[in-house]
Amino acid sequence: MAWCDNMASLTKLKGFIIFLLMAILLLHGISADNQCGIAPDDGIDAGLSELDENAWTMVERKGSQFIVNGKSFYFNGFNTYWLMVFASDQSTRGKVTEVFKQASSVGLSVCRTWAFNDGQYRALQKSPSVYDEEVFKGLDFVVSEAKKYNIRLILSLVNNWSDYGGKPQYVKWGKDAGLNLSSEDDFFSDATLKTYYKNHIKMVLSRVNTFTNVTYKDDPTIFAWELMNEPRCTSDPSGDKLQAWIQEMAAYVKSIDPKHLLEIGMEGFYGTSTPERAQFNPNTYATQVGTDFVRNHQVLGVDFASVHIYADSWISPTITDAHLQFYQSWLQAHIEDAEKSIGMPVVFAEFGVSVKDPGYNSSFRDTIYNTVYKTLVNSAKKGGSGAGSLLWQLFPEGTDYMDDGYAIVLTKSQSLADMIALNSARLELISSICSWNCRWGCKKRLLGLDPAVL
């Protein structure tokens, strides 16, 4: 019975009993949703009360897994980028609650959203270090409301793109202040612009939530910080400029907030440090954009990797079988790297199919979602690095005018909603059975459980 050598025999027995109960319930066809609620270990372990197990604590990382309350945390999640802006106006605030409510009804437990809006309509940061308190209260509402629905947030701190201001807005501010700037990529190297950005980091991380009185940097509702949405630095294909920026900013975030996890916000392209991995890139241009999946994620302070998947913008606008093949190899390659070369969890932080893609049909979209979900469940079952995915993007009803083609409205996509709920239940089950120091794989082997069950 030496399946997990590092466990005390009592813990072994407990794990075995929990597992057996789970397996019996599952085999009898009781929905995974219910049985996770039943918490079959109640009364078995006198050391941990139910309160402790369900306590709302920080997400941590151990090796290539996320951990919450000592248990693995494999999750199903989503993006809704506009929450802060909607929450900052009473007339649209209800949509925030609505999307959280719908998300939690299908077990989605992590949401990635923007904690920036620089110099635009309903800006959070109106000009460098000048903040709109009403918009900040909107973000406070998002954080406080997420907790009510047991949803954790990945908060992104700036955009690469001009939407919501981003890198171009920082450069414009710099020019307005008389700096001699020639490229948007000066964002990554100019001392003044770096200071502007650091001030924003400090402002957000030190914010005291006006609804909960909890300082953001102490709030377990926040899963992680993200340095930037989809950074690219095409002016320096060597990758050195972006690498130096990541090093400086990761250290800065950690100096203010050592508790929360941090990720960069990368799309996942392989760069010059790993020429042998370039074959997995969607195109040859991808090595030229100044990013480097492996090297960037080796920076001190970066806790987990992020990858985006857009076959339609990277391979071809028209849907073909090549899209599906790309999804499969892109997922596998990054899970493998996360396990073998960078030793951290990887989150597929954006993926989706647009109804505007030529050749689109909903069964193809379902196939793509199924591919992502199946791959991650298989990784989780082995205690692997594939930690979660965040679909792009979840919308409540009545926000269609904002839809870029990728939006999922659960009430309008029943087959997809069912698939999302099933994936959530599977990941929740795996997480609840599998504590980080005893891998699911070894228990499963031991019991000879039919792998088709999961």
Ligand SMILES: *[C@@H]1O[C@H](CO)[C@@H](O)[C@H](O)[C@H]1NC(C)=O
């Ligand atoms: C980031 O911005 C640059 C321009 O500064 C642009 O070339 C690049 O395409 C943007 N990123 C992405 C993901 O497209």
Ligand SMILES: *[C@@H]1O[C@H](CO)[C@@H](O)[C@H](O)[C@H]1NC(C)=O
């Ligand atoms: C601005 O910088 C460029 C080089 O980046 C330089 O060629 C130019 O002379 C500078 N202009 C001024 C007004 O300093």
Ligand SMILES: *[C@@H]1O[C@H](CO)[C@@H](O)[C@H](O)[C@H]1NC(C)=O
């Ligand atoms: C937050 O602090 C204020 C001032 O101390 C207090 O009046 C308020 O009740 C607190 N709110 C919560 C939710 O704890």
Ligand SMILES: *[C@@H]1O[C@H](CO)[C@@H](O)[C@H](O)[C@H]1NC(C)=O
């Ligand atoms: C949906 O699109 C895919 C990919 O183009 C195609 O292979 C499939 O036959 C289509 N299915 C239907 C039902 O139209």
